[in-house]
Amino acid sequence: MFYVSLKTSVTAVTAIWLSVAVAADAKADAASCPSSIPFGLTTALTGNLALLGTQARNGAEFAVDEINAGGGIAGKKIAITTEDTGASSTDALNAMNRILEGKPLFILGSMISPHVFAQTEVVTKSETPFLVGATNAKVTMQGSKWLFRTHVHDGQLAELIPEYLVKTLGKTRPGIMAVADDYGLGASKGIQAALAKLKVSPAAVASYAPSDKDMSAQLLEIKDKDADSLILFGRPADVTLVIKQMNDLGIKLTTIGNASIVAQTTLNNLSAAEADGGYAIGGMIPQTSTDAKIMDWSKRVQDKYKVPADNFTVSYYDTVYLLKSIIEKVGCNKPAIRDALAATKDWKGMLISYQADGQGDLAHTLGIYRNKGKTPELTGPIKESGY
Amino acid sequence: MGQLVVNGLALGSIYALVALGLLLIFNTVQIVNFAQGQLLMLGAFIGISCAVTHELPVVMAWAITMVAMALVGIVFMVLVYFPLRGRPAFLVILTTIAMGIVLENLALIVWGPLPVSLPSPVRGPPARFAGVVVSMHQIFIFATLAVILLLQFLFLTKTRFGILMQATAQDLHTARLVGIPVNRTIAVAFAFGAVLSGIAGLLVAPIFLAEPTMGGSLGLKGFVVSVIGGFGNLPGAVIGGLFLGLIETFGARYISSNFRDAYAFIVMIAVLVAWPRGLFGEKSSEKV
Numbered sequence: 001m002f003y004v005s006l007k008t009s010v011t012a013v014t015a016i017w018l019s020v021a022v023a024a025d026a027k028a029d030a031a032s033c034p035s036s037i038p039f040g041l042t043t044a045l046t047g048n049l050a051l052l053g054t055q056a057r058n059g060a061e062f063a064v065d066e067i068n069a070g071g072g073i074a075g076k077k078i079a080i081t082t083e084d085t086g087a088s089s090t091d092a093l094n095a096m097n098r099i100l101e102g103k104p105l106f107i108l109g110s111m112i113s114p115h116v117f118a119q120t121e122v123v124t125k126s127e128t129p130f131l132v133g134a135t136n137a138k139v140t141m142q143g144s145k146w147l148f149r150t151h152v153h154d155g156q157l158a159e160l161i162p163e164y165l166v167k168t169l170g171k172t173r174p175g176i177m178a179v180a181d182d183y184g185l186g187a188s189k190g191i192q193a194a195l196a197k198l199k200v201s202p203a204a205v206a207s208y209a210p211s212d213k214d215m216s217a218q219l220l221e222i223k224d225k226d227a228d229s230l231i232l233f234g235r236p237a238d239v240t241l242v243i244k245q246m247n248d249l250g251i252k253l254t255t256i257g258n259a260s261i262v263a264q265t266t267l268n269n270l271s272a273a274e275a276d277g278g279y280a281i282g283g284m285i286p287q288t289s290t291d292a293k294i295m296d297w298s299k300r301v302q303d304k305y306k307v308p309a310d311n312f313t314v315s316y317y318d319t320v321y322l323l324k325s326i327i328e329k330v331g332c333n334k335p336a337i338r339d340a341l342a343a344t345k346d347w348k349g350m351l352i353s354y355q356a357d358g359q360g361d362l363a364h365t366l367g368i369y370r371n372k373g374k375t376p377e378l379t380g381p382i383k384e385s386g387y
Numbered sequence: 388m389g390q391l392v393v394n395g396l397a398l399g400s401i402y403a404l405v406a407l408g409l410l411l412i413f414n415t416v417q418i419v420n421f422a423q424g425q426l427l428m429l430g431a432f433i434g435i436s437c438a439v440t441h442e443l444p445v446v447m448a449w450a451i452t453m454v455a456m457a458l459v460g461i462v463f464m465v466l467v468y469f470p471l472r473g474r475p476a477f478l479v480i481l482t483t484i485a486m487g488i489v490l491e492n493l494a495l496i497v498w499g500p501l502p503v504s505l506p507s508p509v510r511g512p513p514a515r516f517a518g519v520v521v522s523m524h525q526i527f528i529f530a531t532l533a534v535i536l537l538l539q540f541l542f543l544t545k546t547r548f549g550i551l552m553q554a555t556a557q558d559l560h561t562a563r564l565v566g567i568p569v570n571r572t573i574a575v576a577f578a579f580g581a582v583l584s585g586i587a588g589l590l591v592a593p594i595f596l597a598e599p600t601m602g603g604s605l606g607l608k609g610f611v612v613s614v615i616g617g618f619g620n621l622p623g624a625v626i627g628g629l630f631l632g633l634i635e636t637f638g639a640r641y642i643s644s645n646f647r648d649a650y651a652f653i654v655m656i657a658v659l660v661a662w663p664r665g666l667f668g669e670k671s672s673e674k675v
Binding site for chain 1: 391398491499500501502503504591594599601603605638639645648
């Protein structure tokens with residue numbers, strides 16, 4: 001009896017000692033971070049991609065300010081260094097090299113895919129966790145185990161948009177119109193492939209240069225070829241022009257596309273009649289939320305930056321908080337942060353839960369939206385198959 | 388087909404307006420201002436600040452924008468042209484490019500990256516002719532181009548100051564020797580050139596939205612149009628602009644929309660090969 005009791009006691013004491021030791025070690029990990037945790041951000045703040053880039057900056061910076069105001073991570077403040085990529089991949093690479101000189105603990109990259117393609121090699125060599133919002137599906141197929149994406153990608157949209165258009169909206173003769181850059185043309189090809197799987201042939205496939213202002217010729221082609229709907233893929237500024245010009249030309253087609261159709265920037269420049277009825281599938285946006293906390297967050301972001309938050313703002317904001325939660329657990333050890341990112345499972349962000357797949361994609365939930373006048377309404381969330 | 392013609396001409400009118408501003412400066416100081424597109428952007432944003440931000444009547448916004456752009460033109464001349472006067476032309480041209488980048492980023496800081504729309508000064512339902520839709524704003528663009536071309540022609544050929552400007556363009560040093568107030572003449576050219584760009588910006592913003600980077604492409608098209616029309620020739624610039632607008636629109640519709648921007652440069656090269664001085668360029672011997 002005494003022997004059993006002793007054994008039990010020894011086991012219990014050992015268990016307690018071990019658990020205290022593990023807890024102390026975890027605490028020591030976070031506490032071992034430098035007095036200011038270096039965090040690098042490269043994004044487009046000037047040039048024709050600044051509209052997108054500033055949304056990333058706003059989301060990341062807003063989160064950092066909140067975290068630092070709340071005492072930082074284990075009492076350590078995050079020190080953010082931002083470098084402007086401009087609109088070129090060369091500048092993006094130079095910006096990344098400058099960021100790497102500061103030896104950041106982690107880096108948030110651009111949502112512009114060519115910029116990320118240019119930066120991936122040097123970041124991978126530096127063995128620094130690299131989180132991006134770039135939407136080209138191939139971004140996470142580069143074989144870098146340090147690269148993660150926290151925004152939905154074009155491959156997901158290219159599958160879901162045609163499926164929703166054909167199966168739910170019953171349209172079988174869409175015209176496709178996309179911005180002629182890496183973003184739009186990649187999506188256009190994916191959409192055509194997805195339509196082929198559904199045994200649907202597009203009535204017409206058109207594109208426009210990012211700097212184009214007059215899309216009437218492309219719209220008239222789509223109209224002349226008797227399209228019953230339009231799949232539109234572009235940035236908010238050009239999507240606004242396409243919708244405006246459709247209206248001017250009296251072309252009435254069910255329109256579905258990426259989140260630009262419901263972006264606040266787009267809606268601000270359209271009349272209610274022009275915006276009404278447009279469908280979008282994309283990263284979740286905060287505008288449709290009825291949650292008081294999210295509404296308050298959106299208002300605070302708008303007040304601070306004078307620009308309404310969008311899906312990228314949310315994604316970059318969530319990313320910083322995801323990293324905070326990881327650093328609190330594993331400390332400031334880069335391989336441990338990378339491993340924790342790769343093991344992310346059901347981490348709850350502002351609007352969606354994040355879950356890592358084998359390639360490093362963490363976002364798998366999209367929103368289906370429909371404009372009622374100038375107000376986007378959430379028709380429902382839709383998950384990528386398997387999530 | 389009719390709709391393509393109308394839309395092509397409306398687009399071409401904008402190109403022509405940019406080219407007219409470009410040529411006014413070129414004809415006076417023989418310098419190509421590659422920041423002309425950014426001046427257009429500035430005009431659009433000044434108009435938006437007046438009409439949208441401060442909710443002034445659109446007509447008043449136009450008037451304020453034109454005065455402001457005249458001042459911008461003079462400041463531009465003082466900062467860009469005067470310090471480099473007499474230096475190789477390419478230095479001034481490079482400086483105009485640099486100034487364009489500065490203006491673009493300045494606009495980004497002041498007005499932000501968001502695209503913004505400006506209300507049109509004309510309202511009303513679009514006119515319809517045999518299935519072709521012509522918006523009131525498009526009609527206003529055609530009318531504005533016609534009036535500006537006429538006024539510019541009359542100013543340069545029928546007024547004393549216009550003739551002095553032409554004399555300055557012919558030979559700046561001789562003009563100074565015979566007592567022409569050269570600096571004032573050049574200042575008027577820069578002011579008018581900027582005002583024309585500002586007007587183009589005010590015309591573009593209601594249909595194409597205004598954003599800080601809008602000027603780059605439009606400025607380049609204005610240059611292409613000037614080359615096609617014959618550098619220095621005002622009617623040539625207008626015809627070149629309308630021609631390019633039609634080529635782009637029809638090319639995008641019937642050939643491929645992927646190469647829309649390329650059509651402008653293909654046409655420019657083709658014109659230069661066939662007519663090295665442009666469609667309406669005057670033959671002239673090298674100045675001695």
